[in-house]
Amino acid sequence: MSSQEQGLAPCRKTLSRRAILLAGLGGLLPGTAMAAHTRKQTRTDKSLHILTFTGSIAQTQSKILFKPYEHLTHQSIVPRGWSGELPELQHLTNPSHQHPAAAMMENSSLRIGCALKLLSRHQTDTSSSNCGLPSASIDYAMAWDKARFESTPSWFDFWDVARHPGRRSLRRDPRMTLEIALLADGVPANALYRTLGTTEGVNRAFLKLEQLRPYIAWWSTPGEAGQILTSGGALMGCVPTGEILGAADAIRQRFGLYWQQRFVVQYGWGVLASAASNPAALAFVSWLEQAAQQQAFANAWPSLPSMAELNALAPGLAHIPPAITIDDTFWENNLSALNERFQQWMRRT
Known part of the structure; x- marks a missing residue:
C-alpha cells in the first residue's frame, strides 16, 4: 500500500513526553489562549534550526508544514539540507541556537539514533517507536x-x-x-x-x-x-x-x-539530544506527528x-x-x- 493509500497511522496510546508537552501547550491548535501564549513568547523565541532533505520534499514541507507552523506559533523555522546519515549528527552535540534542534530521517535511523543517545528520549516515553513517530511516507x-x-x-x-x-x-x-x-x-x-x-x-x-x-x-x-x-x-x-x-x-x-x-519508506522527526530541554523543538516535532499534518503532507506530495x-x-x-x-x-x-x-x-x- 502506498503513502496515499495507507492513510493515517494509528495514534500512539501511551502517553509520551511530547503528548504531555502538547497538552501543556494546548495541542498547538488555533485558539485565543494559544494565540495569547505565542504572542507573549514571540519576543524571547529564537529561530528553530532543523535538518530536512533538499529538493521537492523540502519545498513541499515549506509550503504545507513549515509556513503554517510559523504563522500559528510565530516561531521561525530555518531548514537546512542534510544526507540523513547518523554520523552527521555526531558532530552536532554541543548545545547552540545555531545547531539543528530536530531532523527528518528514516524510522530505522530514528531508532538507532535513540539507542546511540544522539536523539532525545524522555523517561516517560515507552513506545516502541523510541524517539519519534512515523510522520511521512515516501514512495x-x-x-x-x-x-x-x-x-x-x-x-x-x-x-x-x-x-x-x-x-x-x-x-x-x-x-x-x-x-x-x-x-x-x-x-x-x-x-x-x-x-x-x-x-x-x-x-x-x-x-x-x-x-x-x-x-x-x-x-x-x-x-x-x-x-x-x-x-x-x-x-x-x-x-x-x-x-x-x-x-x-x-x-x-x-x-x-x-x-x-x-x-x-517511512520517515519521522527526531529531536537531537542537545535540544532535549528545548520546548520549542519538542513542540515542533509533536505538531508534525499529529494526524492532520501527516495527511496534509500526504495530500500535497505526489506519490501516485x-x-x-x-x-x-x-x-x-x-x-x-x-x-x-x-x-x-x-x-x-x-x-x-x-x-x-x-x-x-x-x-x-
Missing part, C-alpha cells in the same frame, strides 16, 4: 528515459547494460539498494528480508551489485536522486516518485515509472498518478500493486553490520 520507484525504451523495463532490465547501455542511479546506502539487487536477481518481494537475513542472501545481493558497479551513479538524498535523472546523469534509476510526478510537464512526460515493484495518467504511463496496468515496505525493524538490527560491508565494498577499486 520510490525505478524511473527511465522513455525515449530509450520501447517497453516498460523491470529491475532485471536495470542490470542489462548490453541491451540498454548507460548509467544507472542507486542510493549510496545498503537500505533499499540491497533489496533492489535481490529483486533483480529473482528474489520475490515477500522473501526479501528472509533472504537478506542469511549470509548467503547478503552475498547474493553484493554479487549482483558487483555486476553493475561500473555503471552506477550514486545518490545520497532524495533530491539528488531526482537531479541525476533529470539532468541526464543516468539512463534510469531509483527515485522518489514525487520527484517525477511533481516536476514540470516536460520532465514528467520524459520519464516512465515502474510501479510493479516500488518501495515505500491519476488513473488516466497511469494508463498513459503504463498501458495495460489495470491497477497499482502495493508497494514493498522497507522493513525498519530489520534495518534497525542489521544496518551497522551491513553498512560496514557496504562501505568496504564501495571503497574497493
Whole structure:
C-alpha cells in the first residue's frame, strides 16, 4: 500500500513526553489562549534550526508544514539540507541556537539514533517507536528515459547494460539498494528480508551489485536522486516518485515509472539530544506527528498518478500493486553490520 493509500497511522496510546508537552501547550491548535501564549513568547523565541532533505520534499514541507507552523506559533523555522546519515549528527552535540534542534530521517535511523543517545528520549516515553513517530511516507520507484525504451523495463532490465547501455542511479546506502539487487536477481518481494537475513542472501545481493558497479551513479538524498535523472546523469534509476510526478510537464512526460515493484519508506522527526530541554523543538516535532499534518503532507506530495495518467504511463496496468515496505525493524538490527560491508565494498577499486 502506498503513502496515499495507507492513510493515517494509528495514534500512539501511551502517553509520551511530547503528548504531555502538547497538552501543556494546548495541542498547538488555533485558539485565543494559544494565540495569547505565542504572542507573549514571540519576543524571547529564537529561530528553530532543523535538518530536512533538499529538493521537492523540502519545498513541499515549506509550503504545507513549515509556513503554517510559523504563522500559528510565530516561531521561525530555518531548514537546512542534510544526507540523513547518523554520523552527521555526531558532530552536532554541543548545545547552540545555531545547531539543528530536530531532523527528518528514516524510522530505522530514528531508532538507532535513540539507542546511540544522539536523539532525545524522555523517561516517560515507552513506545516502541523510541524517539519519534512515523510522520511521512515516501514512495520510490525505478524511473527511465522513455525515449530509450520501447517497453516498460523491470529491475532485471536495470542490470542489462548490453541491451540498454548507460548509467544507472542507486542510493549510496545498503537500505533499499540491497533489496533492489535481490529483486533483480529473482528474489520475490515477500522473501526479501528472509533472504537478506542469511549470509548467503547478503552475498547474493553484493554479487549482483558487483555486476553493475561500473555503471552506477550514486545518490545520497532524495533530491539528488531526482537531479541525476533529470539532468541526464543516468539512463534510469531509483527515485522518489514525487520527484517525477511533481516536476514540470516536460520532465514528467520524459520519464516512465515502474510501479510493479516500488518501495515505500517511512520517515519521522527526531529531536537531537542537545535540544532535549528545548520546548520549542519538542513542540515542533509533536505538531508534525499529529494526524492532520501527516495527511496534509500526504495530500500535497505526489506519490501516485491519476488513473488516466497511469494508463498513459503504463498501458495495460489495470491497477497499482502495493508497494514493498522497507522493513525498519530489520534495518534497525542489521544496518551497522551491513553498512560496514557496504562501505568496504564501495571503497574497493
